[in-house]
Amino acid sequence: MIGDRSDRTTAPRRRELSDLYATVLEVVKRYRGVARITRVSYGAGMPVDRLRTFVDRLLALGLLRTEELDGRPVYDITARGQEFLDTYWKMRAYVEVLEPPLEERGRRRR
Amino acid sequence: MEGDLRVDHNTIIEVDGRLVVSGTARFEGRSQILGDLECGSFDADEAEVQVDGGLVVHGDVRARDSRVEVGGPLSARGIDVDKSLKIGGPATAEEIEVGGELEGRSTLSARSVSVGGRFRLGGKLTAQKVEAGGSVDLAEVDLESLQVGGVIHLAGGAVRRSIEVGGKFVSEAPLTFGSLEVGGVAQLRGSSKGGSIEVGGMFSADRDLTFDSLEVGGLGSILGNADGGDVEIGGKFEVRGSVTLRGSLEVGGAISVDEGLVGTKAEIGGKLKARRAIFTGSAEIGGAAVTQDGLKASRLRLQRKARATGPLVGDDVEIDSKAQVEDVYGGRVELRDRAEARNVYARSVKLGDGASADAVQYTDTLEMGRDCRCRTPPQKVASLPNFPL
Numbered sequence: 001m002i003g004d005r006s007d008r009t010t011a012p013r014r015r016e017l018s019d020l021y022a023t024v025l026e027v028v029k030r031y032r033g034v035a036r037i038t039r040v041s042y043g044a045g046m047p048v049d050r051l052r053t054f055v056d057r058l059l060a061l062g063l064l065r066t067e068e069l070d071g072r073p074v075y076d077i078t079a080r081g082q083e084f085l086d087t088y089w090k091m092r093a094y095v096e097v098l099e100p101p102l103e104e105r106g107r108r109r110r
Numbered sequence: 111m112e113g114d115l116r117v118d119h120n121t122i123i124e125v126d127g128r129l130v131v132s133g134t135a136r137f138e139g140r141s142q143i144l145g146d147l148e149c150g151s152f153d154a155d156e157a158e159v160q161v162d163g164g165l166v167v168h169g170d171v172r173a174r175d176s177r178v179e180v181g182g183p184l185s186a187r188g189i190d191v192d193k194s195l196k197i198g199g200p201a202t203a204e205e206i207e208v209g210g211e212l213e214g215r216s217t218l219s220a221r222s223v224s225v226g227g228r229f230r231l232g233g234k235l236t237a238q239k240v241e242a243g244g245s246v247d248l249a250e251v252d253l254e255s256l257q258v259g260g261v262i263h264l265a266g267g268a269v270r271r272s273i274e275v276g277g278k279f280v281s282e283a284p285l286t287f288g289s290l291e292v293g294g295v296a297q298l299r300g301s302s303k304g305g306s307i308e309v310g311g312m313f314s315a316d317r318d319l320t321f322d323s324l325e326v327g328g329l330g331s332i333l334g335n336a337d338g339g340d341v342e343i344g345g346k347f348e349v350r351g352s353v354t355l356r357g358s359l360e361v362g363g364a365i366s367v368d369e370g371l372v373g374t375k376a377e378i379g380g381k382l383k384a385r386r387a388i389f390t391g392s393a394e395i396g397g398a399a400v401t402q403d404g405l406k407a408s409r410l411r412l413q414r415k416a417r418a419t420g421p422l423v424g425d426d427v428e429i430d431s432k433a434q435v436e437d438v439y440g441g442r443v444e445l446r447d448r449a450e451a452r453n454v455y456a457r458s459v460k461l462g463d464g465a466s467a468d469a470v471q472y473t474d475t476l477e478m479g480r481d482c483r484c485r486t487p488p489q490k491v492a493s494l495p496n497f498p499l
Binding site: 031 | 175192193194209210211224225226227228241242243244257259260276277278293294295310311312327328329
């Protein structure tokens with residue numbers, strides 16, 4: 001999952017809200033326009049009821065779009081959603097550089 | 111056994127050797143097979159199936175809302191599992207699709223592998239196409255293309271066509287690749303060779319790197335030698351060894367090269383630092399040029415208020431206003447208004463208003479603006495000293 005481990009030399013990060021939204025967007029993106037809610041829930045490691053609140057928020061923000069396929073809703077990422085992912089990953093890269101390595105953090109704690 | 115096998119909830123099947131089912135093995139609920147299973151096709155619905163031995167499926171594995179765990183080897187034509195698939199032994203299939211998590215302790219060989227969430231494999235992965243939405247942890251790979259939404263670690267190998275990663279890409283050992291496109295961070299450990307590299311955030315290679323083009327939005331570092339075509343870095347670029355480019359170099363911030371830097375054209379927004387830098391075409395430096403042996407370009411321009419340490423050499427050298435440089439060697443050298451130089455050696459020299467130099471030697475022409483200062487009178491000479499580089 002996104003955010004659960006940044007590197008072998010750094011401590012696991014607690015998943016923040018932005019990590020969860022990015023996880024959902026990445027999983028939806030992989031299904032290329034035919035992502036069903038159950039499949040996204042397996043991919044994102046999130047129960048369907050909790051996932052629905054994330055998907056609703058992403059739809060409201062225009063980062064996801066939905067349509068009916070065989071009578072069931074399927075989801076796809078929008079250009080704006082892709083822009084969010086591009087920015088998110090770039091920002092994660094900068095944040096990672098700013099964070100001290102694990103051993104340095106350990107020394108500081110001691 | 112002939113025909114189909116139906117396995118209901120909470121069933122344990124003890125097998126003496128191998129259970130062979132000519133038709134379909136169907137599972138519902140939780141079940142365990144204490145041995146090997148061979149069947150025509152494998153079908154599970156809202157099930158948790160554990161096969162302690164190997165699993166051979168002549169047709170497809172279909173597992174809706176199910177988890178499947180195989181202790182030994184697995185072979186099937188197609189595999190489609192909704193929740194998770196765990197495999198203890200080597201696995202082969204034409205297509206593998208897992209909605210949630212795929213975990214293998216041995217090798218995996220398939221035409222395509224698609225995983226919605228996490229994908230971990232302990233042995234070599236051989237496939238044409240691999241896609242995963244979440245995090246991926248692989249050993250050696252032999253692939254045509256790789257697409258990952260989140261974070262991927264792999265232990266080197268070959269990806270002949272493209273690697274596309276949304277978040278972070280780490281190769282722990284030498285890697286060859288067609289192209290590498292990463293949104294966040296890319297780290298190459300071990301000497302690597304590839305085509306185009308495009309990284310949104312940070313890029314690092316801890317050994318030598320050979321590439322066609324390198325484009326990094328933020329910071330780039332190479333702890334060995336760099337050999338490639340074009341380089342475009344938004345922020346800062348550090349190289350411990352030498353840099354040899356067949357194309358152009360564009361750096362928004364600073365570039366630091368411990369050894370020599372060779373290219374055709376350079377545009378540096380900030381500072382260039384290298385033992386020596388040679389460009390066959392033009393070089394434009396915005397902030398500072400610091401070299402031990404010198405900076406040479408066919409057309410060399412230091413922008414306003416720039417600083418240079420080490421000799422500058424060029425057919426056509428322009429030192430913009432208020433810039434400060436040391437020795438300059440050229441065909442035509444111009445020091446613009448209030449620019450300062452130590453020694454100038456050129457065929458033609460032009461000094462702008464208020465420009466100053468310790469000494470000027472020229473063979474053809476000298477033009478001087480108002481209030482120019484030369485500590486020693488400019489000398490017209492028959493020949494100039496040998497240029498460095």
